[in-house]
Amino acid sequence: MKPLLSVINLTKTFGGLKAFQDISLDAYPGKILTIIGPNGAGKTTLFNTLTGIYTPDSGEIYFEGERVDGLPTSAICCRGMARTFQNIRLFAEMTALENIQVAEFSRDVTGWHDLLLRTPRFLRSEKESIERAFHLLESVGIVNVANHLARNLPYGLQRKLEIARALATKPRMLLLDEPGAGMNPTELNDLIQIILKLREEGTGILLIEHHMKVVMQISDEVVVLDHGEELAKGIPSEISVNPQVISAYLGEALTHP
Amino acid sequence: MDCWVSGWRTRFEKTVKTRRSILALFGLFLIASPFLFSSLIPNPANGSVSLRLSCKAATEFFLTTGVITLVILLLGPVTIPPLKQFLQKTILCLKASLPSSIFEKVPEAEDWPRLKIKYTRILGVILILASLFFGCNASPETLSLVTRTGLHMILALGLNIAVGMAGLLVLGYAAFYQLGAYVMAVTANNYPWVPWWLLLLPTFVIGAIVGTLVGLPSLKLRGDYLAIVTLGFGEAFHELSRNLESVTHADQGLTIPAACGFQSISFHGETLLTQDQVAFFCVLLAVVVTVIIIQRIYDSRIGRAWVAVREDELAAGAMGVPVLKMKLLAFAISSGFACVAGVMYGALIGFVDPSLCTLENSSLYLTMIILGGLGSIPGALLGSSLLTIIPEELRNYFPQWGDYRLLIVGVVMVTMMLFRPQGMIGSSRIRRELEDES
Numbered sequence: 001m002k003p004l005l006s007v008i009n010l011t012k013t014f015g016g017l018k019a020f021q022d023i024s025l026d027a028y029p030g031k032i033l034t035i036i037g038p039n040g041a042g043k044t045t046l047f048n049t050l051t052g053i054y055t056p057d058s059g060e061i062y063f064e065g066e067r068v069d070g071l072p073t074s075a076i077c078c079r080g081m082a083r084t085f086q087n088i089r090l091f092a093e094m095t096a097l098e099n100i101q102v103a104e105f106s107r108d109v110t111g112w113h114d115l116l117l118r119t120p121r122f123l124r125s126e127k128e129s130i131e132r133a134f135h136l137l138e139s140v141g142i143v144n145v146a147n148h149l150a151r152n153l154p155y156g157l158q159r160k161l162e163i164a165r166a167l168a169t170k171p172r173m174l175l176l177d178e179p180g181a182g183m184n185p186t187e188l189n190d191l192i193q194i195i196l197k198l199r200e201e202g203t204g205i206l207l208i209e210h211h212m213k214v215v216m217q218i219s220d221e222v223v224v225l226d227h228g229e230e231l232a233k234g235i236p237s238e239i240s241v242n243p244q245v246i247s248a249y250l251g252e253a254l255t256h257p
Numbered sequence: 258m259d260c261w262v263s264g265w266r267t268r269f270e271k272t273v274k275t276r277r278s279i280l281a282l283f284g285l286f287l288i289a290s291p292f293l294f295s296s297l298i299p300n301p302a303n304g305s306v307s308l309r310l311s312c313k314a315a316t317e318f319f320l321t322t323g324v325i326t327l328v329i330l331l332l333g334p335v336t337i338p339p340l341k342q343f344l345q346k347t348i349l350c351l352k353a354s355l356p357s358s359i360f361e362k363v364p365e366a367e368d369w370p371r372l373k374i375k376y377t378r379i380l381g382v383i384l385i386l387a388s389l390f391f392g393c394n395a396s397p398e399t400l401s402l403v404t405r406t407g408l409h410m411i412l413a414l415g416l417n418i419a420v421g422m423a424g425l426l427v428l429g430y431a432a433f434y435q436l437g438a439y440v441m442a443v444t445a446n447n448y449p450w451v452p453w454w455l456l457l458l459p460t461f462v463i464g465a466i467v468g469t470l471v472g473l474p475s476l477k478l479r480g481d482y483l484a485i486v487t488l489g490f491g492e493a494f495h496e497l498s499r500n501l502e503s504v505t506h507a508d509q510g511l512t513i514p515a516a517c518g519f520q521s522i523s524f525h526g527e528t529l530l531t532q533d534q535v536a537f538f539c540v541l542l543a544v545v546v547t548v549i550i551i552q553r554i555y556d557s558r559i560g561r562a563w564v565a566v567r568e569d570e571l572a573a574g575a576m577g578v579p580v581l582k583m584k585l586l587a588f589a590i591s592s593g594f595a596c597v598a599g600v601m602y603g604a605l606i607g608f609v610d611p612s613l614c615t616l617e618n619s620s621l622y623l624t625m626i627i628l629g630g631l632g633s634i635p636g637a638l639l640g641s642s643l644l645t646i647i648p649e650e651l652r653n654y655f656p657q658w659g660d661y662r663l664l665i666v667g668v669v670m671v672t673m674m675l676f677r678p679q680g681m682i683g684s685s686r687i688r689r690e691l692e693d694e695s
Contacts, residue, residue: 051575073574082576089572091565101558102565106577108558115557116550122557129558169577 002065004029004204005050005081005173010059012042012049019045020228023059027173027204032195034207034215036239037225038248043208044086046225047177050206051083052076063173078106082171084162086178086208092151096142096161099150100133103168133168140164140194156187163194173204180211192218216240224248377635385545392537400533404605406645407540408598413625413641414547414634415594420623421632422555423587424567425476426484429491430622433464433592435498435614437599439505442609445517453517453604454539460600461593468592469585476584483588491619498611510610518604536605543601544638547594552634554590563587564632617663624666628673630680639681644669 003026012019020042027033035043048054050061052073061069068076082103091099108129114122137143140160145153150161159179166174176195180188192214199205199218209215215222215236222239224231226248232239239245392400412434419425440460444451475486498505505511519536522529530538554560562583565573574580603609621644629640648665673680 053571053575072579073571074577074579077575077577085572085575089569091568091572093568094561094564098561098564102561102573102578103576105558105562106579110557115559116553118553126557165576 001028003027003062004064005206006062007050008060008062010046010049010061011057012045012054013057018228020225023225023228023230025223025230025233027206029172029204030199030202031220032199032205032207032218034209034219034222034236035225036209036212036215036222037231040227041225042228043225044177047083047175047206047208050175051081074106077169077171080170080172081175082166082169082173083175084159084166084177084179086181088155088158088162090150090158090162090165093149095147095149096137096153097130097133097146099161099165100136100168101129103165104129104132107170136164136168137161139167139197141190156183159183159187159191160194163191167198171203173206174198175206177208178210179207180209180214188214212240381548385541388541389538392534392541397531397533400537401605402646402649404533404537404540406642407537407544408602408605409622409625409641409645410544410638411540411547411598411601412595412622413629413637414544414551415591415598416622417626417632417634417637418551418554418563418594419587419591421626421630421637422560422567423563423584425472425584425588426481426487427588427591428484428488428616428623429494429614429619430487430591430595431614431616431618432487432491432494433468433595434599434602434618435494435609435611436467437464437596438603438609438613439498439511439599440596441517441600441603442511442513443504445513445603446511449514449517451517453519453600456600457597460596464596464599465589465593468589471592472585472588476581476588488616491614491616495611495614498614505611508611510608513603513607513609515607518607540601540605543597547597548634548638555634559583559586621666624670627680628669630682633680633682636680636682 005027007023007025010023011021023046025033035046037043045054049056049069052068052071052075056069059069060067063076063079063081066079068079068081071079091102094102108125110119110122110125113119114125134143134146137146140163142153142157142160142164145157150158153161159182163174163176163179166176179195180191183191188211195205195207195218207215207219219236221234222236223233224239224242224245231248232242232245234242391403395403412430416427416430419427437460440463441453441456444456445453471487471490472483475483499507501507519532519539521532521535555563562573562578565576565578566580566583570580573583599613602613622641625640625644626637627640628636628644629638630636644666651665
């Protein structure tokens with residue numbers, strides 16, 4: 001199978017500070033690739049670089065065989081790579097529905113004459129956009145708050161809305177940055193169901209997560225980052241017994257004399 | 258369906274009947290009263306203008322249009338059963354014709370915003386009819402004040418696109434106003450056969466291009482850089498117009514031949530519409546067209562993208578919104594409308610000099626939209642009328658108060674920021690949020 005997203009020797013530094021170095025990974029459609037690592041390991045910076053918020057210092061990023069590093073954020077999104085944010089970044093003063101409609105921007109084909117003259121095409125496109133948005137909200141289970149302002153939603157629903165918003169761009173690759181942070185067990189369970197459903201539909205998923213249970217349960221492959229370098233890579237059962245990983249997370253075991 | 262209607266009714270009864278209609282009526286009265294009850298009498302002997310209270314015009318106005326407005330606002334939709342049914346039927350018909358079948362999915366669905374649009378439309382039509390009536394009857398002095406208010410409305414609406422919708426703080430907006438006026442004046446002096454209305458569209462394009470050129474280097478940066486760049490542009494443009502003698506005649510200004518401005522319309526030697534009335538109706542038409550255009554853009558994906566960029570630039574980009582392009586677009590359209598207002602200013606006043614483009618004017622336009630409510634179209638209309646008419650009236654009542662005009666503007670700004678930061682009519686989004694909380 002050809003990888004959907006492939007990263008080759010990617011390096012990013014901020015001045016003298018090395019965010020991550022020589023990272024290579026391949027993500028496949030319908031697979032969940034999880035990135036774990038202690039705080040400050042460079043996981044979120046890697047996401048920001050992949051989605052074009054930062055430009056990498058060296059290395060290459062290929063999406064569906066085409067090179068995407070150096071493209072503006074919106075262009076990368078239009079190619080089919082969407083993301084959520086670690087600290088939720090919804091459009092606070094817009095309703096849940098509008099948040100999702102914004103994400104459909106690049107796929108809307110109505111022109112100026114359509115919107116100024118309110119042509120049937122415009123009305124149809126608006127109607128379809130609202131219907132699609134409702135559908136998406138339904139699929140993540142928050143259709144009942146469609147017309148609430150995003151800022152007034154409870155935390156768990158904001159997380160879900162962010163996923164729904166990312167899905168509205170019709171991504172083939174979804175980057176989830178700690179989607180389970182601060183969720184209670186029920187919400188976490190819902191989240192797992194949503195992610196698994198996406199995997200079934202053939203979306204490639206790149207996940208940053210700290211809940212080890214979730215990681216071990218749903219990942220197809222796990223990459224461990226530590227201090228910006230790849231520490232280990234493999235299937236979850238291998239990673240969970242890898243002594244290097246354990247020491248990175250818990251520190252060295254005391255050796256008795 | 259029934260559920261939808263009853264849901265609407267409870268909501269309607271709770272919020273609008275009690276509070277909104279009173280507020281709306283009060284606002285209408287507030288806007289209308291100064292120039293309805295008063296008429297200005299110029300005294301040619303010493304060049305002063307005196308004010309006379311006259312109840313005749315006001316009585317006429319309220320008897321014809323005001324009463325209808327009052328009845329519809331206060332009683333109409335809720336307490337008179339046949340009218341209520343009629344309105345409900347109308348709404349249901351509209352609902353069927355509109356892209357709104359999704360309403361059934363969520364019964365509570367707060368299709369309220371959409372209904373509110375309907376009500377705003379009805380109110381808008383009433384206001385337009387009232388203005389038509391007013392235009393035919395008001396004294397020339399009052400008419401000229403209201404026409405200038407109309408120009409300020411276009412300016413406030415245009416500035417509202419950049420500041421209120423897209424969140425770009427523009428501090429030199431008067432420069433674009435003056436640019437439009439100079440384009441008009443220079444054309445009128447060189448090619449007097451060109452009618453003013455033919456200049457509207459080209460000037461809009463010129464304004465949009467200049468806006469893009471000013472915005473391009475600064476919009477890539479974040480935050481307040483644009484404010485500083487536009488502030489500088491405003492001052493630079495002011496100085497340029499004062500020093501570019503060959504084109505602008507510096508401080509002497511440019512006089513526009515009367516033949517190029519608004520013309521009275523006569524038929525068989527009988528004057529149908531005086532020059533003032535023509536100006537009033539043209540500006541009224543321009544305001545209505547501006548409102549419609551901006552409302553339609555705001556309700557489309559472009560408007561949503563603007564708000565998204567205002568709320569969170571980074572997230573908007575990550576969701577596929579071309580951030581820079583959207584900002585430039587907002588800035589360009591905003592500048593374009595200012596230039597259009599400038600052309601009409603030239604046609605109305607017949608004289609352009611560099612005093613139009615001052616920081617004082619730019620901040621006055623900003624105050625208008627902050628007073629009315631950032632991001633809100635009715636707010637921009639209300640803010641611009643209040644801040645044009647009230648200072649003018651104050652100057653008439655108490656001539657020495659004219660010196661304190663700016664002080665009043667400052668007090669208004671501080672008070673608004675402290676007590677009602679969302680403005681008199683906040684944008685629908687913010688207002689809904691406040692309702693949720695209460």
